[in-house]
Amino acid sequence: MTATALRFGVWALVYGTWGARQHPDEPVDASWARTRDQIVEADRLGFDATLVAQHEVNPAGDHYDQLEAWTTSAALAALTENIEIITAIKPALYHPVVLAKQALQIEEISGGRFGVNVVNAWFKPEIARAGLPFLEHDARYAYGREWLTIVQSLIAGRRTTFHGRYFDIDDYQLVPASRYRDRPAIYVGGESEPARELAKDFADVWFVNGQPEEDVRRLVDDVAARHRTGRRLRFGLAAFVIGRESDREAADELDYAFDLASRDVAETESVLSNADPNAEMFKTFARHPHVGTNGGTAAGLVGSYDTVAERILRFGALGIETFMLQFQPFESEMRRFAEEIIPRVRRLERLAA
């Protein structure tokens, strides 16, 4: 059983929804005002973290609104009290020195509640149409490894010199470093072999996409067994939750969610046709039909409140500590999760202690 309390996070609404675009009770809205209210409320409800995904261009179509991750995160840091703000970053888009400086600034604004989620990109046009090189899969990870070596050193307040294939950094120092701890947290998302190695070597937490328990067990066991020095690696899981009074009601709601999602034909086509076919996570998605992004309902957090709470504990027993959650309609389902499911999880945790 897990020794640490399980943590719950919510995906900030940077796309305007994490479910179907045609849900009658959730108009798509990627405005700053909505995400501000969403995360301020999540903070008040006691959620432990928010994940701010990074896309400059909405992968569902470049005519759709998209909220910018880093400026949003700085503002959220100023408006919240306790929630950890974890912001995704694609190394190809920012020079590591600039990104490290921004990370340290948000660490300062948040009072030590900031983390970066390093993601090595799959959505080609966003990078290629900017005239930046969209390297092939493993080369992106090689670039990301150099990039993260520099960022990790700079955000730890170390004077940094690095000469690699992609970067030349000479005697660089960023001040102030964190006043609250050694450095902001580092998360890594991605499932391929180079993603696992990156997580093993650099991450505090490795994020796994939503998928069935046995698959999560295999992934966690694989990376946990790798030799690493320093702090213990922790694990997070993405999931889309549907909790109801009964398993039957939740199953009906899932059917409805699949029906609504099936209407997003053009959007699904945009995502799939522009994704790097070598991205491991899309192979995972293809194996498990789901609603939501990053595996969504494939994690199986669909059922009665008791069922969902029990499944969360089972993932906890596999080593998952942080659950990064999606809902639809987001705000009302987020409240339901806080009211119905978190207390059940806490009760089960106490019983298991």
Ligand SMILES: Cc1cc2nc3c(=O)[nH]c(=O)nc-3n(C[C@H](O)[C@H](O)[C@H](O)COP(=O)(O)O)c2cc1C
């Ligand atoms: C929890 C989580 C969050 C992610 N957030 C983003 C994101 O904000 N932007 C992005 O382009 N990719 C994101 N990804 C995708 C991956 O980091 C990575 O690009 C993808 O898995 C392809 O790499 P792979 O072949 O190693 O799986 C996320 C993945 C996970 C698990």
